[in-house]
Amino acid sequence: MRFIILFILFSVTIFSQEKKVSEIVISNTKKMNSDFILKIIETKVGSSLDSLKVERDIVILTRLNGVSKVEYQIDLLTNSDYKLTLNFTESYTIIPLLNIWTTDGFGSYRLGLYEYNFLGRNTVLGGYYQYNEFNSYGINFSSPSLFSANVGAEANFQKWNSKEPIYLNNNKANYQYTNTSLEILGIYKFDFQNLIKFGTTFFNEKYNYIDGATATDIPQNLDVNKQLYKLQYTFDNLKYDYFKIDGLKSNLYLQYVVSQNNFQDKFVIGWNDLMYYKLVGANGNWASRLRLGLASNSKSPFAPFAVDNNINLRGVGNIIDRGTGTLVLNSEYRHTLFEKNKLAIQSNLFVDAGTWRSPGGNLDDLFSSNNIKVYPGFGIRFIHKKIYNAIFRIDYGYGITKNANNGIVFGIGQYF
Template identity: 35%
Template structure:
């Protein structure tokens, strides 16, 4: 009896192990290149069938954040009892979508508009153009290749002209300048594995400042220009699972940057910043997310400090670049809940708490943890996801100040806040 059982176990175990993937194909592709997807899956022709690996590959294809839906099926080939075809069934998206953000605080208005192709040439590359009105006119053109085929390298290239009316802080005085920045950012990245990559970038810049008021400032000239260069580096970790309007997982970045100029030593600095974003699924319709950012720079008294509190960047509804400093510490906490969906759209409501502090130039790090210095906003909003155009999310937020001298404000845009 024991001999018979052993024989049956060996026989059936052999047959199970002998089942192989003879062929792999992708069904439903109209724009994405199959060879691009092959570089992102573990399954290969000739491998034994492993349901765990297949499910991981399905999620990996979803995590490319390019498709509405990804599923898999195994089909027994004709005239075979052990060879199968593995098919990934994919529903592709419209990859060219608009960029739009509208918002304001009191007498400040901001508009962003543009076009973005997130699957250029069917290889997961990004190319786009962007326009902004935020006191003045800005634009940029960019191209991003996350990873070259059959290589661990990738790149970013951005050419931009950024123009605003910028407040500069000279101790107790504040003066406004027309600010123009022309930059060409060249960035190379290297993937250590599917979750980790490092990057290194170089940016030559030309900046112009023209004072708009008559505030006395401790500079020789009221109008001045800089030729500057930036060197940046980063270590990035990302392990995010996408489930259409809801996401789970974590991503984190340790970023360093130095900016140097010969004309004005006060404009040179070094900074380091650690940012972490984490998402949690709550039951079947909820999504809890938080972002935590902590950064420090060279702590010298200068009007050209790199960190800023701004209602469009970190604390919703707080206002227009209300403070600058040599250190920053802020947290965004948000809960989104799916309240309605059909074949065309998904509607989410959200509530949030944003809080943060800056270290003023020359002050101690303890200032970043001072409740007295903390600026906080609570608020609510809506997210409208369109199912026809992938990643097209209309966002509306309204922030209410709960700190001393707090202000209220709204922002309307596309995409999630973080």
């Protein structure tokens, strides 16, 4: 049936340019704002009927927060007029946040509340409070189409406190790390596949020594004001069918940080995440992420790339090392074991592998056996199809390279 509709639309586009879209009907929406939908789609009332535009519009709409699925229907009204009906399946987007874990014997938690589709316009608004031996909180706002279909803005305020390990000649010191920041970004979409974010972050960083190793040339207290200039370019060619994903996506991050201290002067950092998703049969989904990153190569214990459970290698532990360069490959096979109207369960088999350049080291560090870490593992996903991003994941990673750890990693949403 879909092929027949596409054939009709293609024929209309090629041979009958006078055929017009005289009406667009938004059907079955409960929260999505109809004016917003009409603003962001390429097909407009009065325009020529274009099969390629309609297909792109379906991709655009299924990427919106709170939209699970969109189907369309074309009806002939007269010899030259057509009606386009867009039928929506929405998901619930007011999501409470609750994470509980233990660190060094302390009970830790994060509480928050986020609206991912504020006013039905794909706007994210929310905040969180975290206790992890220290108090942290943040407020977040993001509206990619705030000013027009292609122009938006983002603003984030955060006060983050945590215990951070710093490595001094293979010895570890613990510092209390405090980051207070205000970030303001502009968003511009060139088309439905290409987007940039650009702006600045004003922040203050503090490091206060707690315990562990010390060195005469490493301060026990730091208090530094910094400014970060950011550019993010995204190429997105993903197609979604609820929790199943197919296609290619690339995120390039470039940052220039201005600071004045003896341990982290002005520096540049950049990394790219290349993600590839492939549907395998009716129930399989292969997913891979390749991350390549480099930063100014100063010999400092405060290097920007961390080796961490929740960032790159499942099972490795909480910030076990740092570096000024990184190369990481995460690859996993997700298989749907159970799926009904609202719920689904996925199994997950994965391999996480990564390597780092030591602070002040050479690019050869990336190929040193001492720095390469490989963590295969398995996991499970519990998915609520009617709630936005409601994927609860549990993964167990086991290191097979030397001096490896193993452990369980919990989280909300897919790992990547």
